[in-house]
Amino acid sequence: DAGVIQSPRHEVTEMGQEVTLRCKPISGHNSLFWYRQTMMRGLELLIYFNNNVPIDDSGMPEDRFSAKMPNASFSTLKIQPSEPRDSAVYFCASSLGATHSGGYTFGSGTRLTVV
């Protein structure tokens, strides 16, 4: 298995532009999580899906952020418009059920820089 695949690995964009981050979870996993990591705040859970349905989006910082999971093998996190304070590493993770006692598998992350 190729693991959780995120794209792009790096993204540099100008303030005000739309940014779309992509994630392909591990085949068969039915829970998907988006995290953001910064030096100031560490790792924060933004949103998670179970069976393609958003379960908890209370971590999404504001309306500029949106996430979708149109099918079991693909999810996007969109920021529109982007701001410099959105600069961070964004991780996607998947697991076999949010309540499964096993671990979550994280992708390699997307490093976003908004200038």
Add this chain to the structure above:
Amino acid sequence: DAKTTQPPSMDCAEGRAANLPCNHSTISGNEYVYWYRQIHSQGPQYIIHGLKNNETNEMASLIITEDRKSSTLILPHATLRDTAVYYCIVRGSRGSTLGRLYFGRGTQLTVWP
């Protein structure tokens, strides 16, 4: 919303056991303790988890105290590649916390030659 307390940093000689402590005094009866690590510039990696019994796998051992208020992750023979930030996490198990992993600041473990 991290429910755990860990020392910010530790170091260990290569080949020796690394014992990483974690306090989780407010843990609920059905909440699991998870350990992850993050090597620089990579995504967090699952290591081990447990509920009340001690656990061991190919990576590490997890010792949970009888009152479940603290635990210790043991890397029996640390190598330079074990240098990473280690996170101790109590996984939410009910309602709005279901599925959440609260990552605190973790412990920076440095293994030196």
